[in-house]
Amino acid sequence: MRHLALSLFLAAGALPAAAETPKVLLDAYAAEARAENPAFAGASAERGRAFFTKVQGKEWSCASCHTSAPSAGGKHAVTGKAIAPLAPAANPERFASAYKAEKWFRRNCNDVLGRECTAREKGDVLAWLLAVRQEAP
Amino acid sequence: MNAVTATPASHEAAPATVKVWDILVRVFHWSFAACFAGAWLTAESERWRDVHVLLGYTMLGLVAFRLLWGLVGPRHARFTSFVRGPAAIARYLRSLLSGRPEHHLGHNPAGAVAIVLLLASALAAIASGWAVYEDIGGHWLEETHEFLAGAMLAVVGVHLAGVAVASWLHRENLVAAMLTGRKKSPDRQP
Numbered sequence: 001m002r003h004l005a006l007s008l009f010l011a012a013g014a015l016p017a018a019a020e021t022p023k024v025l026l027d028a029y030a031a032e033a034r035a036e037n038p039a040f041a042g043a044s045a046e047r048g049r050a051f052f053t054k055v056q057g058k059e060w061s062c063a064s065c066h067t068s069a070p071s072a073g074g075k076h077a078v079t080g081k082a083i084a085p086l087a088p089a090a091n092p093e094r095f096a097s098a099y100k101a102e103k104w105f106r107r108n109c110n111d112v113l114g115r116e117c118t119a120r121e122k123g124d125v126l127a128w129l130l131a132v133r134q135e136a137p
Numbered sequence: 138m139n140a141v142t143a144t145p146a147s148h149e150a151a152p153a154t155v156k157v158w159d160i161l162v163r164v165f166h167w168s169f170a171a172c173f174a175g176a177w178l179t180a181e182s183e184r185w186r187d188v189h190v191l192l193g194y195t196m197l198g199l200v201a202f203r204l205l206w207g208l209v210g211p212r213h214a215r216f217t218s219f220v221r222g223p224a225a226i227a228r229y230l231r232s233l234l235s236g237r238p239e240h241h242l243g244h245n246p247a248g249a250v251a252i253v254l255l256l257a258s259a260l261a262a263i264a265s266g267w268a269v270y271e272d273i274g275g276h277w278l279e280e281t282h283e284f285l286a287g288a289m290l291a292v293v294g295v296h297l298a299g300v301a302v303a304s305w306l307h308r309e310n311l312v313a314a315m316l317t318g319r320k321k322s323p324d325r326q327p
Contacts, residue, residue, distance in 0.1 A: 065183070078186050081272070093275075100276055111183050 022088045022095035022130055029123030036119060043120070048128030051121055056113045062125070064112075071132050087132040095126060154319040157242055162214045165203050166315055172196045173259075173289065180286065190270055197263045200256055212243075219244035219252075226250060238306045242323055245303065251296040258289045 026043060034040045052062040052070075065083055066074040071090040074083035085091040095101050101122075109117040117125075158166075176192040179185035207216040219241075221229075229246040232239040239245070244252065262285040269278050304311045307321075314320045 076183065076186070078183060079190075079270075081270075097276070107181050108183065110181065 020096055020098050022126060025095050025098055025101060026123055026126045026130065028098070029119045029126060032119035033123055040120060043123035043127035045124070045128040045131040048124035048126070052125055052128060058112060058114050060112045062108070062112055065108075070129050087129045089130075089133055095129070101126075152322050155242070155322045156318055157213050157320045158315060158318040159211045159214060160318065161202075161206060161210065163315060163318055165199055165206070169196065169199050169203070169255075169259075170293075172199065173293070177286065177290065180283075190266070193263050193266045196259055200259050200263070203256060219246070219249045221246040221249060233302065233306060236306075238303070240307065240323065242320060247299055248296070248303070251292055251299065254292045255289060255296070258285055258292060261285050262289060 030040070030043050033043070052066075053068045055061045055064075060077065064077045066086050070086040073085050075081070076083060084093070086094055088094045088096075105117055105122055109115065109121075172192045172195050176189055176196070179189040179192065206214050209215075212218055226246040226249075229239050229241075233247075262282060265278055265282040265285055268274055269282050300311050309321050311320075
């Protein structure tokens with residue numbers, strides 16, 4: 001059992017490097033979440049949407065900058081600068097690099113939650129962002 | 138040549154210390170250090186993004202001032218009085234290892250390298266930071282900015298180690314000298 005968890009964990013680390021697409025990254029987060037909790041039943045776009053728009057511990061939500069319509073562009077809550085859309089359907093650069101995704105999850109989760117996000121939270125958010133089709137904001 | 142003192146050398150009445158760093162060199166030094174520390178601490182968070190950018194622009198002003206002061210400032214502030222070639226740097230470093238360190242009243246040749254590297258990497262870090270903030274260029278510019286800031290931190294680390302070693306070898310508190318502007322009179326050097 002321990003070996004299975006370990007191999008899943010290693011797979012989670014190795015997968016994004018192999019072929020970096022949002023879907024591969026999502027699978028890696030799901031594998032990591034399952035390794036942390038065997039009862040994990042898969043990433044949920046609905047949980048991701050709720051997490052993304054909920055104001056967390058530090059008075060910001062993800063949507064404070066990215067808005068609750070991730071196929072549209074956002075606006076920085078401090079500087080007012082424009083932010084490109086987060087949903088891969090609207091912006092193919094998003095989640096095309098595991099390194100970049102991890103870097104910005106780390107930075108932004110610390111701003112919103114005061115801690116890093118779990119693999120389950122990252123997977124849920126990504127599942128929702130992938131479910132969002134390009135639509136009028 | 139570097140040990141020439143501004144005060145008349147009189148062995149009977151030699152003052153214990155002489156003024157080396159003028160007030161603007163000292164204000165620059167500590168402001169620059171504070172801005173870099175502040176920019177480093179605010180780098181990861183979007184909450185502090187405006188402070189981070191403000192610190193970067195402040196550093197740009199500080200570096201511009203220091204470059205000008207290095208041309209027209211008092212003797213020990215001027216680049217021509219302390220920037221040396223590789224031979225002089227190597228000779229100074231060898232003298233540290235030999236245990237009989239060359240004495241330089243102003244910046245020693247190794248300290249001069251730190252100054253040049255810090256000013257140059259600060260300019261590059263500020264330029265790349267500005268480009269990131271203005272959304273010129275993409276992800277690679279972010280990485281460049283972070284690399285340059287990391288390089289600056291590495292030079293700061295070497296600079297701090299150098300100050301500690303030189304303070305110990307010369308039996309002189311160089312941190313205090315950068316606060317008071319005064320160093321041991323060359324006449325009192327062993």
